[in-house]
Amino acid sequence: MLIRNVRPWGGEPSDVEISGSRIAGIRPYDPAADTVAADPAVSSVPAAGEVVEGRGRLLLPSFSDVHVHLDSTRIGLPFRPHTGGPGVWTMTMNDRDNWRSAEVPLTERVAGTLERMIAHGTTRVRSYAQVDVDCKLEKFEAVVAAKEKFAGRADVQIMTFPQAGILREEGTVDYLEASLKAGAEVMGGIDPCTLDRDPRKHLDIVFGLAEKYQVEVDIHLHEPGHLGVFSTDLVIERTRALGMQGKVTMSHAYELGSVGESVSRRIIDEFAELDIAMATVAPSGRGHLSLVDLVEAGVRIGLGEDGQRDYWSPYGNCDMLDRTWQLAFVNNFRRDDLVEMSLAVATLGGASIMAHEVPRLKGTTDRPGLAVGDRADLLLVDGETPTSAVMDRGTDRTVLHDGVVVADQLSLTNA
Numbered sequence: 001m002l003i004r005n006v007r008p009w010g011g012e013p014s015d016v017e018i019s020g021s022r023i024a025g026i027r028p029y030d031p032a033a034d035t036v037a038a039d040p041a042v043s044s045v046p047a048a049g050e051v052v053e054g055r056g057r058l059l060l061p062s063f064s065d066v067h068v069h070l071d072s073t074r075i076g077l078p079f080r081p082h083t084g085g086p087g088v089w090t091m092t093m094n095d096r097d098n099w100r101s102a103e104v105p106l107t108e109r110v111a112g113t114l115e116r117m118i119a120h121g122t123t124r125v126r127s128y129a130q131v132d133v134d135c136k137l138e139k140f141e142a143v144v145a146a147k148e149k150f151a152g153r154a155d156v157q158i159m160t161f162p163q164a165g166i167l168r169e170e171g172t173v174d175y176l177e178a179s180l181k182a183g184a185e186v187m188g189g190i191d192p193c194t195l196d197r198d199p200r201k202h203l204d205i206v207f208g209l210a211e212k213y214q215v216e217v218d219i220h221l222h223e224p225g226h227l228g229v230f231s232t233d234l235v236i237e238r239t240r241a242l243g244m245q246g247k248v249t250m251s252h253a254y255e256l257g258s259v260g261e262s263v264s265r266r267i268i269d270e271f272a273e274l275d276i277a278m279a280t281v282a283p284s285g286r287g288h289l290s291l292v293d294l295v296e297a298g299v300r301i302g303l304g305e306d307g308q309r310d311y312w313s314p315y316g317n318c319d320m321l322d323r324t325w326q327l328a329f330v331n332n333f334r335r336d337d338l339v340e341m342s343l344a345v346a347t348l349g350g351a352s353i354m355a356h357e358v359p360r361l362k363g364t365t366d367r368p369g370l371a372v373g374d375r376a377d378l379l380l381v382d383g384e385t386p387t388s389a390v391m392d393r394g395t396d397r398t399v400l401h402d403g404v405v406v407a408d409q410l411s412l413t414n415a
């Protein structure tokens, strides 16, 4: 396959050759070989012969959403007034009271959400699947079904997630274990202090199940200030003791930077040393660890979209380019190199969490993913520069997964 006339990371117009699932060659664009007029109305889906017309668009790595709740979504359904109250438990109960009565069955909603994500340029997904004594494995199975439905179009990693805590409701552990037996690839944990109010017991169960089923750990942490740091230290302690370097991710953890410079520095250094990754959803607020410091320290860091227009919040539209804009915005980035770094985090940064053969970002100027030999997980999008693409969030997009065009003009192709 040949992708003609694209600008990798905003560079010179190039023709990019794809062989199988990999980028096989990149050479200067050859206008003499033009076969299709530069007409945006002409579809860029390749026919036989496999030429993708880039039409001068930017070429970027496709997105990796490493924190999405595919099972918590009302994407495509009528907008609904927010009925949640304050606090994780109250919000969890609000979801419990409502999710079953949605206009469309859960399996369809989950699949529709994943489809829309792929159509907008995301081909790697780490999704939560809530497991508790009320929904049991119903949500988990809906995420599994969506993963299978789109198996050729995106890599989906499923995390079993005790959204309602592990210790509050009798029987939760059995369902979590059942989901691990059924193939969950990551063991989730949540707010060990504020939700379960027994951080040692909570984390011992999370890490114990992860060790038993040889899966990674991802801790969803909303805890404030010192409490969040305390829980994080318990995670660091267990990662070190169990030799789980490279197998633990902290999600949200948006107040780890709020208790002073020396603590922030220590946590970043320990994350780097133990290869503990970070997944952010680009929240507002000023308490988070510095994104620049995390990247410079070599901490694997990825971006996610969280719930999608669900019973928790009205936000989310399945577009990681939008969420990349948000990441740049909440970090107050203006310089092009930092906005572009946000794109690197949203693409290969997340990929490095999901697949350890993908190297972590080497620093704020690293623009990975488009070299000969790299897997052809790609996004073509209109824009003058990578920064302008983040600001304008164009819709003239073509998406490749594993060397195959899977979406064009925000719709899936019939591959």
Ligand SMILES: [Zn+2]
Residues within 6 Å of the ligand: 067, 069, 220, 306, 307
């Ligand atoms: Zn979340």
